[in-house]
Amino acid sequence: MSAPAESPHPAASARIPPKLGGAAASGAAAPAGPGPAPHQQNGPAQSQMQVPSGYGLHPQNYIAPSGHYPQGPGKMTSLPLDSQCGDYYSGLYTVPTQNVVTPNTASQQPGAQHMYGRAPPAPHIVGSAPGSFQGAASSTSHLHTSASQLYSPFVNHYSSPAMYSANSSVASQGFPSTCGHYAMSTVSNAAYPSVSYPSLPAGDPYGQQMFTSQNAPTVRPVRDNSFSGHSTAISHPSPLPPPPSHQYHQQQSLSGCSTLSWSASGLSSTQDNLIRNHTGSLATANSNPTNTVADSLSCPVMQNVKPLKSSPVVSTVLPGASRRTPPAADRPAEPLASVTQPSELLQQKGVDSSSTTSSASPMPNSYDALEGGSYPDMLSSSASSPAPDPAPEPDPAPAPSAPQPSKMAKPFGYGYPTLQPGYQNATAPLNSGVPPSSPGYSGFQPYAQYPGMNQLSSSLGGLSLQSSPQPESLRPVDLTQERNILPTTPVWAPVPNLNVDLKKLNCSPDSFRCTLTNIPQTQALLNKAKLPLGLLLHPFRDLTQLPVITSNTIVRCRSCRTYINPFVSFIDQRRWKCNLCYRVNDVPEEFMYNPLTRSYGEPHKRPEVQNSTVEFIASSDYMLRPPQPAVYLFVLDVSHNAVEAGYLTILCQSLLENLDKLPGDSRTRIGFMTFDSTIHFYNLQEGLSQPQMLIVSDIDDVFLPTPDSLLVNLYESKELIKDLLNALPSMFTNTRETHSALGPALQAAFKLMSPTGGRVSVFQTQLPSLGAGLLQSREDPNQRSSTKVVQHLGPATDFYKKLALDCSGQQTAVDLFLLSSQYSDLASLACVSKYSAGCIYYYPSFHYTHNPSQAEKLQKDLKRYLTRKIGFEAVMRIRCTKGLSMHTFHGNFFVRSTDLLSLANINPDAGFAVQLSIEENLTDTSLVCFQTALLYTSSKGERRIRVHTLCLPVVSSLADVYAGVDVQAAICLLANMAVDRSISSSLSDARDALVNAVVDSLSAYGSTVSNLQHSALVAPNSLKLFPLYVLALLKQKAFRTGTSTRLDDRVYAMCQIKCQPLVHLMKMIHPNLYRIDRLTDEGAIHVNDRVVPQPPLQKLSAEKLTREGAFLMDCGSVFYIWIGKSCDNNFIEDVLGYPNFASIPQKMTYLPELDTLSSERARSFITWLRDNRPLSPVLHVVKDESPAKTEFFQHLIEDRTEAAFSYYEFLLHIQQQICK
């Protein structure tokens, strides 16, 4: 390993100083021995490596630094002197290394922070007084030994192919380039066991390899050094100058301890040893070509990522790559179990780290350090004030012997800046490598990205979640004066006002949002603010990266069963305090070991604690029956009406195309039923020559003719299924049966599915007219545009609701596809999906030839529907910090207990909302957390738990509450509440409530701002879009009055409001309007090698529509392109393919692929908008003055209509109400 490192050295020598800074942490000391320059080069890479590899590695690095210290007498002295934190920082070199060490130690020792602070001094002391170091070393050695023992088991685990493979796979996924690294890493992993266990020389090489692989080439030397240093340190404990190899081993296992020892060793005489080790390590590094390659491949950031992945221990490598924290998390995740983070996650982390760190390959190291730092911070925060500790730490550290070392190590890395340590470490290696303290340091520091470190440290130390309110979000806006209220760029979710550290860890707003990102302290304060408090969840959304954790024990709070998450506090190494119920829990032994880093005693670095969104593979404890197979049943309406509409052709075609893509494993089962006035079953049992149709005409008492052969294994009976799908569309072409016995068909489906559970997809085209659950038409077409009472929004019968509850009990979800041209009482039919956690699709006026756009939409929706992820027999529990309570849930599910939702199926397009209330004052806490845990059976038959955790600050002033309003989340929650209100009370009640919500909140805000004129309508900047969005809601199909709206359309809009995730719902409520006839590349973004123009958002008003332009409206499920009468002929020709406006057809639903720049831009923009939509939007080209334009114009919500206010009038109305 060292050899490879060396090779890079020459080249990297120039870099060395900076890199050393980065690398210093890892193996700075070692580099010093071999040659500063090479080490330096290696250093950066190494640092990266170290980070990924694990804390243990870091410690090694630290040791190396210590070695460095000795090398540079001046430095050494300075270090001891530096014992003060500040000094350390200044002397990044020494300090960094120390810091690096510290992380490891910190992880090992609960009180690491203090220790850290002390630790640095201690090392220094060691340097000055070898004897003292020895003592420290010995103590450390003890730790190491213990650690090593633990490790050995762990190591075994690591060594286990599964672990490695998983890691490797992850790595490979994440980073192709890294793959090589992975391989390396895996190899090294294999080596690790030996290394970690015994501080054998052989083991050392492995470790080194690992490191090198992880680290960038340049870094590698450093790493090696560091490793050597570590190893030396480790070995040192007993024998100060043990062979480097030994040292390495020890270091790996006992990274934290070793660090201490290192310092000692380095101080004493080990320096030479270290140096030697470094050289050796360098050689090894050289040997790791892959590592170098990986480094080269990866950009600075990328490199980091890659190194992580590449890191010998996959887990370690990955974590490192993904920014230390993530990697760390991964590593920690399961000592035994492999933590497979999606490569994507790692990448992201890497990116993040890169962004944070800035540039420089050394950065990775710094990341590692950062991670380490963050941990300590975490610890410190839990223990006390993190920030203060770091500074003081150095001083106190010296006293404790064994603990001190560990502590010291932490201090080094962390102490000061937990993050900084990492950086420092990186720099430190350099320093160590390059004795010259000052110059090297200075160079390193920049690399180290101190800013990031400082931020972290400050954030950590401060724990000051409540920083000064964001002035921008509180800036009063006079709504009536502001003409352009809508920003030209999309509205993003506000970022909770947390410290940088927690912000980074917090859950993505795409999965988890709260209407108030500053939680009021008391219910009284919330009442004063007059804003809704609730959560919006998208728990099962498709993630590009997700850490998956396999562990024997899933660590949870013993009293409230909360899963361990990034926001818990570690009181010491052995105990953590639940952030929801504040109970102190023990850290299980298994959790102490971090397989990725092969380090022990760093529970805060495990992936569970580093990621707010994780997925656990649940053990058999979490299932009382074997996980169910994927079971799909299709229940198809084949009455005359259905055959006439022609959906069967499209469905069967889609199914045939996607039969192999249906999520599932070898147990997947599938079945078909059709019904008109009778029910038809299809026997598809393997061995039959053709599908057998069985007709049951007794719809009053449905029975299953052959219960065993109706649901068949997809793979065994594939030919029969294909035959059936090919035959189905033509089987009923001559049917004269007009009745539809949907109820009995559903009963039969329920009976069929009861034994297993699964998914029932129902296709219905008309009002059920026979048997149980028959419905009458309730709609009076003359009342469609009534401004008074809208009736029949609720179900006409309980039949469907009860059936849904029965299905839910049997883990069966019913998805409803309603394709009808007439009233079909969706309000009643939808219940069957609502309470069984299904989903609802509605295609009004569906006809396969007369309405091609709907047919195309069905086709695309089916493709998504059939191939998207699915989870079976799921339950979702939402927990929140003591004092908060959830009361009302919105979405499709059955509420089984006050905080438990029963979801027979979960799909990635399902969103949920929860209303919250504050039951107890939150005065004694500054943070509240929310956790959703979704337990489901994947289509592969695995029991999995997806956990999201959101952390928000608590505030005590009304101004802060207003500053943190997430207006989009608030609107979505209000929409959900309004749907409930319109069903339980009346539509006009719901509309009034919506208006009142605006009036109340704005008047409440107005009363807090005393110096305002009473005539002005003011809102805080964070709420300025509130009236606009509410007006949009009032004009939405679900709530509008006075405009002709079919009852089914209205009910469908309500269903969508209830079950769509926020991102999609917002587009439905407030469409985006863009002008597309003048797209430019200005501000364009690049997605998959395509240039996507980013035109500014236009407000939804006809005043923005010029006759010369062409506009695109994105309504979520529909796109409209409106072409002005005087639109430029060039645009029409280039984009639409017609010579002029007059020749554009009335119905146009696609853009031709023309080879012109403007066409390319328009299409890439539309394609980009279409990506990641659950419902594929249909495109309508609307000519000005065509009859279809009313569809388009009804979305211009800022304009006045016959029945509704314009935006300005609405504001005046609100103002009037406030003044009353």
Added chain:
Amino acid sequence: MAFTFAAFCYMLSLVLCAALIFFAIWHIIAFDELRTDFKSPIDQCNPVHARERLRNIERICFLLRKVRGTAPRGRRKGKADRGPELVLPEYSIHSLFCIMFLCAQEWLTLGLNVPLLFYHFWRYFHCPADSSELAYDPPAVMNADTLSYCQKEAWCKLAFYLLSFFYYLYCMIYTLVSS
């Protein structure tokens, strides 16, 4: 000392009031049962548990049904032994009181009972689930708001019935003693 119609009314009320107290206690127990749940996800994910839980909720809600026996044809044949509904008897017993006191011209007692009578009427005709035969709707009852409202309602009724029990006892003796 006279056994008047009023005295008879009070005696009957006394007995029936005991029944009402029973109903109120039953409500409280039922809602408490709904509220308590196992925290263990291991249990939660168990489909057997899910079914039991669902059945439990349905059973309780069924007992609280407004109207007896409109179970859909066929489907629930095996589950017909769900026991009597409790809401309607409670409401009718209370209405009976009011009618009796009206006949007995016990205006004060009637006045005390009329608010509850009106509440019962409102509750009966304005049930939470639209067009539902259930006064307590399984999908909605687990809503924490609904549940706590129902619990409060049950406790208040219990207190009211207890107080009225002693009031009836006092009135009965008073009418018997006073000529």
